[in-house]
Amino acid sequence: MSSGLGGQFVAVLESLGMASRLRQGRLAARAGQVLSMSLSTSVVVAQVQDGSKTHRCRIGIKAFTKPEWNSVEKALAAQALYTARLLAGEVPYEMFADLGLRLFPDDLRELAMDCTCDTWDMPCTHLAAVCHLLAEMFDQDPFQALAWRGRGRDELLSRLGELRRTTRETAPVKGFWRRQQPVTVAAAEPVERPDAVLEELPPLPLELRGDRIADLLRPAYRRLRTPPGPAQS
Numbered sequence: 001m002s003s004g005l006g007g008q009f010v011a012v013l014e015s016l017g018m019a020s021r022l023r024q025g026r027l028a029a030r031a032g033q034v035l036s037m038s039l040s041t042s043v044v045v046a047q048v049q050d051g052s053k054t055h056r057c058r059i060g061i062k063a064f065t066k067p068e069w070n071s072v073e074k075a076l077a078a079q080a081l082y083t084a085r086l087l088a089g090e091v092p093y094e095m096f097a098d099l100g101l102r103l104f105p106d107d108l109r110e111l112a113m114d115c116t117c118d119t120w121d122m123p124c125t126h127l128a129a130v131c132h133l134l135a136e137m138f139d140q141d142p143f144q145a146l147a148w149r150g151r152g153r154d155e156l157l158s159r160l161g162e163l164r165r166t167t168r169e170t171a172p173v174k175g176f177w178r179r180q181q182p183v184t185v186a187a188a189e190p191v192e193r194p195d196a197v198l199e200e201l202p203p204l205p206l207e208l209r210g211d212r213i214a215d216l217l218r219p220a221y222r223r224l225r226t227p228p229g230p231a232q233s
């Protein structure tokens with residue numbers, strides 16, 4: 001498992017005594033036993049096959065309260081770097097701790113897990129398989145972890161846009177702006193990944209018709225790698 005958000009989720013579950021179950025769950029997930037999985041606010045529902053049976057798994061977590069989300073959004077909007085990191089696919093995990101919140105629980109009792117199988121020793125392998133895939137999902141799209149806690153990506157980004165428009169707290173983190181300077185020299189001296197600079201773009205505007213600005217700009221920046229060749233005739 002990676003050192004990303006999914007890795008952190010797995011580490012939390014392992015520390016809560018799920019290590020051996022997670023290993024079994026990983027095998028089940030690798031074998032394709034998880035037939036479907038959907039995540040909505042506060043709950044993940046999945047169908048997991050086991051032999052001739054298909055079980056229904058649910059993993060619920062308490063959504064952050066409205067005041068808790070308000071404090072998260074304020075903290076994200078106040079720091080350009082936090083929002084930039086979020087858009088680059090990285091959740092500023094430590095920010096939650098600074099706010100006295102935990103993105104992932106530190107007690108299994110905070111997770112409501114049930115499965116239609118008759119395993120008495122919960123969480124069962126089916127739930128562990130779903131946890132494993134959930135971790136992979138968090139790695140690929142950290143916004144899913146935030147959605148699980150009650151704020152979908154679109155709603156969160158639109159709230160951040162509003163907050164940033166209505167506050168003047170856009171003071172950059174020391175060194176943040178300086179690191180952007182390669183943008184201006186990229187055309188003359190192509191760097192290894194010119195589009196990497198997009199991950200440091202200030203986050204306004206956040207989206208254009210639902211697309212991340214950074215993603216829209218990425219092809220243009222990638223083209224900077226290739227010096228213009230002789231005209232084709």
Ligand SMILES: [Zn+2]
Nearest residue numbers: 115117124126
């Ligand atoms: Zn089960």
